[in-house]
Amino acid sequence: LAKTTQPISMDSYEGQEVNITCSHNNIATNDYITWYQQFPSQGPRFIIQGYKTKVTNEVASLFIPADRKSSTLSLPRVSLSDTAVYYCLVGDMGNAGNMLTFGGGTRLMVKP
Amino acid sequence: KAGVTQTPRYLIKTRGQQVTLSCSPISGHRSVSWYQQTPGQGLQFLFEYFSETQRNKGNFPGRFSGRQFSNSRSEMNVSTLELGDSALYLCASSLAVQPTGELFFGEGSRLTVL
Numbered sequence: 001l002a003k004t005t006q007p008i009s010m011d012s013y014e015g016q017e018v019n020i021t022c023s024h025n026n027i028a029t030n031d032y033i034t035w036y037q038q039f040p041s042q043g044p045r046f047i048i049q050g051y052k053t054k055v056t057n058e059v060a061s062l063f064i065p066a067d068r069k070s071s072t073l074s075l076p077r078v079s080l081s082d083t084a085v086y087y088c089l090v091g092d093m094g095n096a097g098n099m100l101t102f103g104g105g106t107r108l109m110v111k112p
Numbered sequence: 113k114a115g116v117t118q119t120p121r122y123l124i125k126t127r128g129q130q131v132t133l134s135c136s137p138i139s140g141h142r143s144v145s146w147y148q149q150t151p152g153q154g155l156q157f158l159f160e161y162f163s164e165t166q167r168n169k170g171n172f173p174g175r176f177s178g179r180q181f182s183n184s185r186s187e188m189n190v191s192t193l194e195l196g197d198s199a200l201y202l203c204a205s206s207l208a209v210q211p212t213g214e215l216f217f218g219e220g221s222r223l224t225v226l
Binding site (some may be wrong): 044105107 | 116147154155156157200202204214215216217218219220222
């Protein structure tokens with residue numbers, strides 16, 4: 001079972017780029033890396049997913065080095081509304097019996 | 113396309129009572145998983161169901177149970193409630209038939225045990 005480690009909290013200012021790194025040393029071959037965002041009293045929401053190298057979508061980029069033992073979520077030009085908890089999740093969505101585990105999450109505070 | 117629906121959204125129970133929470137997944141999703149979220153422990157996996165079968169269970173006592181129906185709707189039950197069971201209970205559904213994909217979460221059921 002892949003365990004993840006993330007910083008507990010981060011502060012940033014509006015307009016800055018934010019990079020949140022997640023460590024997952026025992027990631028398995030079939031595991032994908034997925035990031036979720038959660039606002040208070042709401043369920044987490046999917047941000048981005050990747051297997052290796054770099055993935056980019058309209059809201060974020062995900063950088064995964066060749067050894068896949070870590071990953072970095074990059075949020076360009078954050079705004080106040082990006083203040084949330086960000087979770088790194090590692091697992092195989094399609095593997096019967098796989099237990100997906102959320103780490104402690106990173107609480108991002110964006111200041112004006 | 114309707115999202116994941118959880119009912120009830122809020123409920124208050126007293127110690128010793130039992131509670132049943134319901135989750136209706138996104139149409140076509142056969143996997144439903146449940147999570148407990150508390151300020152101290154974060155998001156913890158309870159169990160996951162796929163085609164009416166429990167595929168995995170987290171580290172929770174037997175007071176926590178669940179089931180999935182043939183239409184993929186799921187329920188979880190907590191018996192003999194304790195104060196520490198106060199939490200936000202989240203349900204997520206997914207296609208879960210391929211390595212990639214995402215979990216779609218409901219807004220949760222907030223349980224308060226007095």
